[in-house]
Amino acid sequence: MPRRPRILAALSAAAVVGSLLAAPVSAADPVPVPEPAPDYCRKQCHHVLPPGQNGNATFADLVAHLLLGTRPAHSDDQLAKYDRLATRYPELTIGIIQEFFNDNSFGVRPDDVERIYRPREDVTIVRDRTAGIPHIYGTTRSGTTFGAGYATAENKLFLMDVMRRAGRGEVTPFAGGAPANRELEQRFFAASPYTEQELQQQIDAVARLGERGAQALTDAQSYVDGINAYIEQAHRGRFFPGEYVATGHVDPITNEGRIEPFRLTDLVVLASLVGAQFGGGGGNEVANAIARMALHERFGPERGEQVWHAFRAENDPEAITTVHDGRTFEYGTAPANPQGVVLPDPGSVSPQQVVFDPTGSAAEPAEPDTQPESVNPRPATDDPVESLRGMFDDGVVPTGMGQPGGMSNALVVSKAHTDSGHPVAVFGPQTGYFSPQLLTLQELQGPGISAKGASFAGLSFYTLLGRGPDYAWSATTAAQDIIDTYAVELCEPDGQPATKNSNHYRFRGECLPMQTVERRNAWQPNLGDDTPAGSYRLVSFRTRYGPVTHRATVGGRPVAFTTARATFLHEVDSIIGFQKFNDPAAITSATDFQRAAHDINYTFNWFYVDADDTAYFNSGANVLRQPVVDPSMPIASDPAYEWQGWNPATNTATYVPFREHPQSINQDYYISWNNKQAPGTAGDKLEKSAVQRGDLLDGRVAEHIAAGGTFTRVTLTRAMAEAGVTDLRAERVLPDLLRLIDTQPVDDPRTAALVGELRAWLADGGRRVETEPGSREYAHASAIELMDAWWPLLVRGEFEPSLGAPAYQALTDVMQINESPSGWQNGEPGLHVGQGHQGSAFQFGWYGQVSKDIRGVLGEPVPGGFGEPLCGGGDAATCRRMLLDTLAQAAATPAEQTYPGDADCAAGDQWCADAILQTKIGGISQNKISWQNRPTYQQVVEFPAHR
Structure with a gap:
């Protein structure tokens, strides 16, 4: 059959089966709406997850999207809510909070029921009209987790399929050899190169973890059964994701082909993928060693070591910490005289x-x-096949997805500092922006399970981040060194x-x-x-x-x-902690929550809130090292330097006990934005220094409390939102730069005008916000462009002459100098390395190092500083001249160089360069939204009562 009639026939077939899209197996009689589970939040819990809950699109949906721009229901209905907070947060009130967040209460109002059905007799799924979220009610525990698998496959099947292949390093046989597919499979394969036998061994190990381990394995199997039940019904009824047609796995006419069923080992793969992306820390020791050696070569051992320690910021006394009650939690720091350090020969690595x-x-x-x-879209065509051909030209999985990322952020205020006398929290994970989103929303109600919130698609037999009947929890990436x-x-x-x-x-x-x-x-x-x-x-x-x-x-x-x-061969051990989070009988207090979090071996900061208490706990398989070992450097492979109690056959060791993990209950407030956990706890890179993006949260909360202020859900959300549109460099580093510039008058009027632009921007808050909602133009646009062009030039001008080119380059290999919203800038303006459009910004960069050095040039005492300043060889006049020269150079930099075009933006388009793009993993694209540095999934919580 010629191709065009063949595709028209396929579209006709798709239309015929369209009525099946919302008709899974259900009971013959009308299904009643289950009664809501006990809920002590009383309409005071809210959440949002862009772009929308639904991530599946049929073949007909994909063609309609590509030709007409339509999208399936609930695939984008949370995007506008999320977007509008960036410009409208100053007007936020309790009365309009639903314009920015959805109600996160248990149950579904009768007038909000969109669909109700039973994929199996022991489970009922109710989809709400507001966001299409599945509320899953099981009369048996097996039915509950079966329903979770079924509902997740309904929303995210193709995404889950791609991710299980990415975790195995097998994307290209499934979706083609595009460079992005190859990059991703290579990265994850290198991180977790497991055999199928090792994946199964991890499953078997869970079954031996006592009663809870056996229950977890049973829950996971029921979940997989639910996924496979959906696959079988969707394939038979032809309402499966259309990407299987687009990638050639299923014929659109004959329905021949195969969607491979899921196995328990796929869940292990997905867990290892999530752990590699968000739950580890360390592993940068070779780069550290090269940089340290380059500094020793440049300055000699004594001065080189001083400069290294200042850059390393291992225990920077100026760094903010989540725990600030005076306690110290030592972990991951180097001893005074380390042994077993192995340094490679220069140039041999x-x-x-x-x-x-x-x-x-x-x-x-x-x-x-x-x-x-400029943007060059594929030419329009009326042939659906030609439209579909371009769907995965750049890869089914986006370039840069495997880059290490941060989960953020958290603001939690104790009841002593709130209007209501109950704790308030605004928190959530930053997992990147994708279409469909990596996370999926659900409510689970069944024997031993009562929770609602977000989970990674494919791991959603438990709620990973969310709320129980009278408590809520969330996490940020901690990245301590394991x-x-x-x-x-x-x-x-x-x-x-x-x-x-x-x-x-x-x-x-x-x-x-x-x-x-x-x-x-x-x-x-x-x-x-x-x-x-x-x-x-x-x-x-x-x-x-x-x-x-x-x-x-x-x-x-x-x-x-x-x-x-430490988590190698133990990717699923954390299942016990998550199981407890979902079990109200296991979580009756802040201490219970901390104990459950300790069962999680990934490096996360966990936050808890109920009607009376708040809590924090830093989880992770924190290995107990030999006292002489420096974990920031390569270590000799000798038993004298191995982890204490290490068994190479099982990769188990002796771990830091519960009491020595950073933790706290009812501290006045907690903030976290991937900053330092506690005094004494070392990070894996150089970012936890004197200036870190957590300062933007900490300053706003601490100053309000110090002034005698109290918080509500609204005021705490505003603090988060304002920090989320603020340029860290402007608020925390620009004042130091201006103080040095102001030591003398600026004689050149053109340069003086540039300084005036920066000063006016800083006085107005140093924010990157639109002039008005939807304008796609920043207020203080020229000052923002100036800072974006200036930062790479000033950092190079400040440090490279003193460090020398080899050491400067080696240090940038340890950590890039900048992480602007439009991408990483690591050298000259326009040299962007990494993935832009992802929202999360200012986590990595030489912000603290610049501040310390400039304050040193000004002659101020700088704890943990460089000793003799590096800028200008320590001469203030020379350093100041460098700042003014590079500022003038930045002003002469074309916007097209500062904001180079890409497939989504024309060169020089400042707003677009910053804008958040929900990167496709499949065929449905989304509209861009304004930049904001905020969690992907976010909860706003205040419990007025408890059990």
Whole structure:
């Protein structure tokens, strides 16, 4: 059949089955709406998750979206609510809070019921009209988790399918060999290169974790059964996601093809993907070592070490901390005289090769990483196939998705400082912006389960972040160091001299072969991929100390650097903690919550609130290291430097006990924006220094309380929202820069005018907000552009002359100098490295380092500073001249260079460069929204009563 009539026939078939889209298996008799579960929030809990709950679109939906711009119901109905807070937060009141958030009460009002059905006799699912959220009521526990699997597949099946393949390093055989697909599968494969046997072993290990472990395994199996029940019904009824047609897995006419059922091991893969993205810390030791060595080479050991410590900010006395009650929690810091540090020979480090035997498109040179000057959409066509062909040209999974990210943020105020006398919280995870969203919303009510909130799609048999009957909880990424780098000596089994390419290593006196884990990936062009056919092998080389990441020489002898991760082979151990969060019988107090959080081995900051109490706990598999070990540097692979109690066969060790984890109950307030957890607790990078984005939250809350003020849900939300549109560099660093500039009059009138623009912006709050809602133009636009162009120039001008080019470059490899809303800028204006349009900004950057050095130039005492300032060689006049020269250079930088165009924005479009884009994982795109630095999913909570 010719292609055009064939597609028209397919569209006709899609229209015929359209009536099936909302008709899963249901009982013959009308299904009554279940009674709401006990709810002590009394309409004072709210939440929002853009762009919308529904992430599935049929083939007909996709064609309609591409040709007509329509979207399936509930795929974008939370986007505008989320967007409008950025400009309208000053007018927020309790009376209009529903314009920005949805009601997060238990149950569904009778007038808000959109659909009610029973995919199995022991579970009822009620979809609300407001947001399409599934409220799942099980008469049995199995029915509850079965319903969760069924409802999640209804909303996010294709997303879940892509993610389980990404976690295995097998995206390209499923969705084609686009560069973005290859990048993602390589990154996650390198982080968690598991065999299928190891995935199953982790499942078996959960079953041995007592009664709760056995229950968790049963819950997970029922959940998988629910997913597969939906797959079977959707395929048979032809209401499955249309991306399976677009990627060539199902024929639109004959319905031939296959959507592979889910297995328990897929859940382990998804857990490892989430853990790698959000729940780890450390592993940067090779980059640290190179930077430290470069500083020693430049300054000598004593001065070089002083400069390194200032940059490292391991325990910066000026850094804000979540726990600020005077207690110290020591973890991850370097001893005074470390032993077992292994430094590679200069210039000898090379990354471990992952890709082997490329053929076809895999062997072709990569496309140049250029960005177009203007948007060039695919030409319009009336042929649905031609429209669908471009759907996944750039990959089914977006470039940059695997970049490490931060979960943020949290503001929690104790009852002593609220109007009502009950604690107030505004908190949520920042998981990036995708269409469909990685998170999914649900309410679960069944035996031993009563919770509502957000979970990662594919792991939603429990609510991961949300609320129970009379308590709520959330998390931010903590990133304390649970990943160490070991240097293993390479060897040859026949006794011949080893080389950097040798694949045997010494372990406790033996020359052992490295274990190899392989993926043989091949792809063919199909409807969803214009990339030519190709193939390659992905190979991970593993030692008892973990996967190999680099090879080098040390004293001329070849070594491999490995990553020993505390959660490796234990991706699903955290299931017990999440199970407790969902069980009201297990969570009856703040202490109960902290104990449950301790069962989670990922590095998260957990926050809790009920009608009386607030609490904080820092979870993670915090290994107990030998006292002589410096965890920020590569470590010799010797038993004397291994984790205490380490068993290489099971990757278990002795862990820091509960009482030594950073924690608190009923502190006056808590804030977290991926900042330092507590005095004494070291982070994995350099960002937890004197200036960190958590300052934007801490200052607003602390100053209000110090002035005798109290908080409501509205005022705390306003504090969060204002911080979320504020440029950290303007509020916290620009005052230092202006003080140095102001030490003398600015003689040049043009430069003086530039300084005046910056000063006026700062006086108006240093915010990046539209002139009015929907204007797509910033107030103080020229000052904002000036700062965006100036920052990379001033940082280079401040540090590179003193550090020297090699050390400066090495330090940027440890942490980029900037993280602006439009992307990372790491050198010159316009040199953007990373993924823009993702909202989260100012987490990483040399903000504290710049502030400390400039204050040192001004002659002020600077705790944890550089000693002798680096800018201008310590001369204030020279440093000031550099600031003015680079400011003038920034003013002359074209906007097209500061804001280079990309596939979504024309070059020079400032608002668009910053704008949040819900990056597609599938076929439904979304409108851009204004930049705001805020959680993806967010709760606003105040419980007036409890059980």
